[in-house]
Structure formats: structure tokens, C-alpha cells
Amino acid sequence: MAKSLDEYEKIVMLKDGSKALIRPVRGEDAEDLLKMFTTLSPETVYNRFFKLRRPFTIEEVQKMTSINFDEEFALVASPLEASELKIIGDARYYVEDKIRAEVAIVVQDRWQFKGLGTAMLQHLINIGRENNIREFYIYVLSDNAVMIHVAKKLGFRLKSQSYGISRFDLTFQS
Numbered sequence: 001m002a003k004s005l006d007e008y009e010k011i012v013m014l015k016d017g018s019k020a021l022i023r024p025v026r027g028e029d030a031e032d033l034l035k036m037f038t039t040l041s042p043e044t045v046y047n048r049f050f051k052l053r054r055p056f057t058i059e060e061v062q063k064m065t066s067i068n069f070d071e072e073f074a075l076v077a078s079p080l081e082a083s084e085l086k087i088i089g090d091a092r093y094y095v096e097d098k099i100r101a102e103v104a105i106v107v108q109d110r111w112q113f114k115g116l117g118t119a120m121l122q123h124l125i126n127i128g129r130e131n132n133i134r135e136f137y138i139y140v141l142s143d144n145a146v147m148i149h150v151a152k153k154l155g156f157r158l159k160s161q162s163y164g165i166s167r168f169d170l171t172f173q174s
């Protein structure tokens with residue numbers, strides 16, 4: 001990592017005027033992340049995982065919170081005001097090789113359309129660039145108009161499309 005993890009914390013203002021903290025995930029986030037996953041709508045789960053899944057387990061989520069940040073970088077978001085959910089978004093990239101990484105994101109349904117997904121992805125991409133990632137890609141269901149809009153807004157371009165799944169790439173020269 002180019003910096004210590006604390007230095008990747010960021011407060012963002014959402015479209016409704018509320019604020020959220022975006023920060024690297026920590027081991028102790030497992031229960032709060034599980035709570036977020038268990039409150040996602042079926043549509044949101046399907047758009048994130050491309051299938052309707054069995055319920056998430058604490059073991060699965062523990063793997064998502066105790067990560068090697070050189071192989072995977074995960075950001076979570078928390079509302080700054082009181083909220084029943086402590087974690088409302090999860091954006092991560094998985095390093096495929098030293099300069100290429102796959103991105104995935106989910107924002108809890110009640111917090112969608114407030115600008116959080118865009119802010120989390122922009123922050124994640126900036127962090128990846130600081131850590132030598134030059135090529136980001138994301139797989140999106142081809143009818144996921146919201147994610148496609150956000151990806152294009154951030155500079156991703158359609159690379160390929162098959163069986164209802166589109167791949168969008170974002171490449172930096174240096």
C-alpha cells in the first residue's frame with residue numbers, strides 16, 4: 001500500500017445533504033456488513049452477484065472483511081448520522097495481476113440514488129491508481145442501466161457483451 005489504511009478515509013456529502021464516511025474495511029466490520037447484505041433487495045443482490053443467492057453467512061462476510069489489501073481493496077461506507085445500519089455500501093477491487101483489477105460494488109437499497117455509489121467507486125479508483133492499478137474492469141448485467149450510467153460517468157467504456165453480461169473497462173496510461 002502506498003499509504004497507511006487510515007489515510008484512505010474520506011467524508012462525502014450525499015445528494016440529500018447527509019454525510020457518509022468512506023473507509024477501508026476492517027475485521028470488526030463483519031457483523032455490520034452481514035446486516036447490510038441481509039437487508040438487500042433481491043434485485044440488488046441479483047445485480048451484484050448475478051444470481052439469487054442463499055442467505056449470506058458470517059463466515060463468508062468475515063472473509064470479505066479480513067483481506068490482504070495487496071490482493072484486494074475494499075471500502076465500506078457508514079452514515080455519519082444515527083442509522084440502524086452501520087454499513088450501507090461496499091466497493092472493492094480484486095487484483096488480477098499487478099496492474100489490473102476487477103471492481104464490484106453494492107449500495108444498500110435505501111441509500112441508492114444519493115451519489116454514494118459514484119463517490120465510492122471514484123475513491124476506489126483513485127486508491128487503485130495510487131497503488132499502480134492501470135486497468136479496472138467491471139462486469140454488469142446488460143440491463144443494469146444505473147450501474148452502466150455510473151460506470152460511463154466514471155470513464156468506463158463497453159469492452160464486450162455476451163449472455164446478458166457486459167464488461168466495462170477503464171484504462172489509464174500511467
Ligand SMILES: CC(C)(COP(=O)(O)OP(=O)(O)OC[C@H]1O[C@@H](n2cnc3c(N)ncnc32)[C@H](O)[C@@H]1OP(=O)(O)O)[C@@H](O)C(=O)NCCC(=O)NCCS
Nearest residue numbers: 047048104105106107112113114115116117118145147149
Ligand atoms: C449500481 C449502484 C452501486 C449505484 O449506486 P448509487 O449510490 O445508487 O449510485 P449514484 O447515486 O451514485 O448514481 C446513480 C446514477 O444513476 C442515475 N439513474 C437513476 N435511474 C436511472 C436509470 N433508470 N437509468 C440510468 N441511470 C439512472 C442517477 O441519475 C445517477 O446518476 P447522476 O448522478 O449522473 O444523476 C447501486 O444501484 C447498487 O448497489 N446496485 C446493485 C448492485 C450493482 O448493480 N452492482 C454493480 C455490479 S458489481
